[in-house]
Amino acid sequence: MSTTLKDIAKKTGFSVSTISRVLHDNSKKYKISEETQTKVQQTAKDLGYRLNTLARGLRMQKTYEIGLIVPDIANPFFSAVCKNLAGELRKGGYNFIVYDTDKDLSIERSAIKKVLEKRVDGLIIASVGQEFSHIQKIRDANIPLVMIDRCSDSVDVDSVSVDNVKGSMFAMNYLIKEGHTRIAFIQGTPGSYANETRLQGYKLALHDTGIAVDKHLIVGNDFRAMNGYLETKHLLKLANPPTAIFTAGNIIALGALDACKKAGVRVPQDISLVTFDDPVFTPYLSPPLTAVEQPIKKLSEMAVAILYRRMKNHHGMRKTLLLEPKLNIRSSVARISTRKNIIHSTKIEKN
Amino acid sequence: MSTTLKDIAKKTGFSVSTISRVLHDNSKKYKISEETQTKVQQTAKDLGYRLNTLARGLRMQKTYEIGLIVPDIANPFFSAVCKNLAGELRKGGYNFIVYDTDKDLSIERSAIKKVLEKRVDGLIIASVGQEFSHIQKIRDANIPLVMIDRCSDSVDVDSVSVDNVKGSMFAMNYLIKEGHTRIAFIQGTPGSYANETRLQGYKLALHDTGIAVDKHLIVGNDFRAMNGYLETKHLLKLANPPTAIFTAGNIIALGALDACKKAGVRVPQDISLVTFDDPVFTPYLSPPLTAVEQPIKKLSEMAVAILYRRMKNHHGMRKTLLLEPKLNIRSSVARISTRKNIIHSTKIEKN
């Protein structure tokens, strides 16, 4: 259908080899005459020649493609990661194929299969699960691979992720410093990497400062807004409600905020709110939310750097990177005093 | 490196043809014996055979890949489109390659080149610009193509987009119905398809109801938050400020909201706010914003449907679809009365 080297060869009278060399080799190496070069290039343009990367990839055993597998591309965190990775990879002359697994492990498996069938040169994957045997297999097949946004000691693969534990501790320590001791945690999906590590940080911070963990203050079960809404409502009705809420993800925080407003509870005067994750709209909420920001740009850069390294050296030592998050302090936390706490409680009863 | 059909052939004693047929043909057609099938399948599994789509694509002249080109994947609208398209395409057995052009026409051009070199079976493109000659060329080369999120009579390509003009009119008519006559429009990037069509709807609605267009009320120059912030500040300082603001995009609205809050101007009591585009966080802002929602799911479904149609029939009639947006009424618009307007004005002076 489309023009091939052969067509150009026929038209110019040169051999396919010569055409190939002129068009892709920069042709210095083979000392093609100027005259031939211009002639070939001209006819290539005339005929609208377009490289066939399938043929090249097959012959060269290299595709210049990187596979990217993410649980949910509509999640601002992942779409930002996507964008940064794209830019970073472009610099190195690589393109990438994205797969959205919709947080489904079976789709993830089939995505991996597909992407390997495409003979990508490398793979970046933010796995959904806690189960990594299928990923280990890729590594065992010597396909360059880096995991992002989660790491596990149970697999021997390169990884770069954000230190969720530390992030939680930043948030919690700040709340504690401001005088809070009754701090609720609204979870995301239990069992997910993000949730478990963030929960761990929550507990650790409490433990470090000698505050007992109150199981009634750990609530919730997924990363959606409705979860934040319902659990906040529930928390506000407790006999002894928390003075602060820490949510495992930003969408949860949206729901929490909504619940507070509907209950006539003011943030931060009546209750404080901090959240993990910090997408573009957080500063524009009312009030602007204090949030744990993940270093997305750095994460992407590192992921690509580690991937390149692995593509050069299949058998190097495993590399795991844990990046430091950052607490962005805005206006959703109040310094606490006992009196405020009481006012707060009465307010609740009213509703 | 990896196992090929040949390897399996060698191991089982059958020919490459037989292996191929068993593994991909469902082999009914060629009446391969049960015995052979199981034997082949077993060794394929043992050897960890993985299809090489490069070779297959080369031979079959079909890749089962669709290229997707978007201006900014981190934009919630496009990442949602992405996700919906992915799901839709998966149903048909297609994968897709995404390119983020970063709103840069030259990157767009090179992305198109790259994606065609990959011999995708089709192309979905949300072009950045108003200039479509490069896109027309693809169509001329008989590559199935559908444009999304913008359409133009100047190119002869299939397209599906949201009726921005109508969307703007929905928003404006609502504001007008609520008694507003001084309505400002904060633009996005002038010259962009999204902006011009939304602006057109703004003007049209005013015109239809006999309200004169006041040029001082059309302000702004890009889709970012800072633009919304600065322009709102400016609008509030006018001698005769608007009673309502309509923003061309949601991020602009975030900035506008922020400016109002900082100026002590309440929404909607002191000024009303409506915006185009309606991502997940809009209902959780304070106040929940009345916004024009784009039918993203429908858009994606239609885009894929039209693409499939075009892949089957290269020479059919051009098809352009214009989908209807929807106004989600929340709490950012107040019914206006002259008295309120005066109170409002005094409030402004105070700041």
Place this chain on the structure above:
DNA sequence: GACAATTGTGCAAACGATTGCATTATGGAT
């Protein structure tokens, strides 16, 4: 017992590029 139909499998030519190894022509050195 002759012939046709069916069953099960293999041969070999594509698909479009890359590249090591010729090959030819030319000029210079001896």
Place this chain on the structure above:
DNA sequence: ATCCATAATGCAATCGTTTGCACAATTGTC
């Protein structure tokens, strides 16, 4: 005149599949 280096190009194998055609063996039909 002989030999060698160099310049400019061509040959042909290869990458891993798919698939039209051929072919042998078996079964069925009259």
